[in-house]
Amino acid sequence: MGTVGQGVLRLLGHNAEEITRRVGTSVVVTDVAVRDPARARDCDLSGIRVWDDAVRLVREADVDVVVELIGGKTVAREVILAAIARGKPVVTANKALLAEDGNAIFEAARMAGVVVAFEAAVAGGIPIIKAIREGLAGNVIASVAGIINGTCNYILTQMAEKGESFEDALATAQRLGYAEADPHFDVGGIDAAHKLAILAAIAFGMPLAYGEVAVEGITHVTPEDIKIAQVFGYRIKLLAIAKRHGAAVELRVHPTLIPDDTVLAKVDGVLNAVVVHGNAVGQVGFYGRGAGGDATASAVVADVIDVARALVTDSRHVVPALAFQPDALRPLPVLPIRAVESAFYLRLRVADEPGVLSQLTAILAAHDISIEAILQREPRGGDDATVALITSVIPEHRFDDALAEMQRLPFVRAGSARFRVEKFD
């Protein structure tokens, strides 16, 4: 019931209705184990049996799935092995344990016929495990690389953009629930190396080889290095790289200068990004929140849903074709496009005469449409002039009404262009 555990409990509550429609039955938290029952928590434990001994819970409670969100390699390992021994599927976010002891844990799970699911262990909310293991399974994967520690990326971003000190940025990352219990795992590059070992295993089909990852953290990256790199046109990011070289692989985590006009250079704050190179698909990129209670809970709950579906559905239809159970699909009214809101780009050909702009803008104002950008190009060689503009976000019917009125003006020629504008931020 720490950062991620509370996030999972909240999410299972908030999204209960849709989760039931996806699984075919409700997913209910019946039992939790906590270290300190007296501690105040940002989630509702009413109706839930609270244990002070996690291993005992797993051995004795009447549950279908065990979710391990304790972290570390002692109690967490005991919890997972006890669940496997009882034949209970396990969901965990524990990359440290999996990277270091995963070979033995997965073997024990295989022998017992039990699933150990771990989407939350790598890149938080980004569904990278599922993408590589299932979505890209038709490829021979040549490389997996990216930004996979949210805490380090947050610190480096704050140092570069806000001039914040390393210590202050780390303290904020801890407060926001991004950092590991021991933040040395983050800033020392160890957490990224744990995740890289997991990625390399599922990308290349090799056992977990955490001990062979070359690791360098970000503690010696100074504000001065960040500034000089910026002058050269680079950003400094903690990258994790796994690449095939013939029959060998390279596995490394280190601060890296990357050109500031590349996609990875623009992945800032707690965001993670993973780029996979497959021999059929080419390059595929994944991007999203890599840490934090809610983003990580998204991945944990996805695994819980996977496991729950397998428990309640016949094996040929574990994942419903349309994601929700067939009897849970509900028709939703689709908005007519005229009611959809968007910003618009408009280009008009107009006669070159006085008063053109003011009449066009008067019509827009009358329809309560504000202009975000506008330009007028003078006529060349007897041509008409061009006026182009971008509007604020408005319902489409309002834009169309204004456009129809503009097109009735005597100086507006045929041949206008109109496109929707999406800003994606």
Ligand SMILES: NC(=O)c1ccc[n+]([C@@H]2O[C@H](COP(=O)([O-])OP(=O)(O)OC[C@H]3O[C@@H](n4cnc5c(N)ncnc54)[C@H](O)[C@@H]3O)[C@@H](O)[C@H]2O)c1
């Ligand atoms: N925070 C994130 O963004 C994030 C993202 C991905 C994965 N993870 C992983 O998720 C796991 C949990 O991380 P977190 O950030 O929630 O850590 P956290 O420290 O907030 O939570 C861990 C909780 O476990 C409790 N605990 C410790 N020993 C216990 C015991 N014996 N019995 C019962 N409870 C016990 C602690 O009191 C604490 O509340 C870790 O494996 C971490 O690496 C975290």
Ligand SMILES: N[C@@H](CCO)C(=O)O
């Ligand atoms: N401490 C980790 C949590 C997500 O695995 C990070 O900052 O990325």
Ligand code: NA
């Ligand atoms: Na993930």
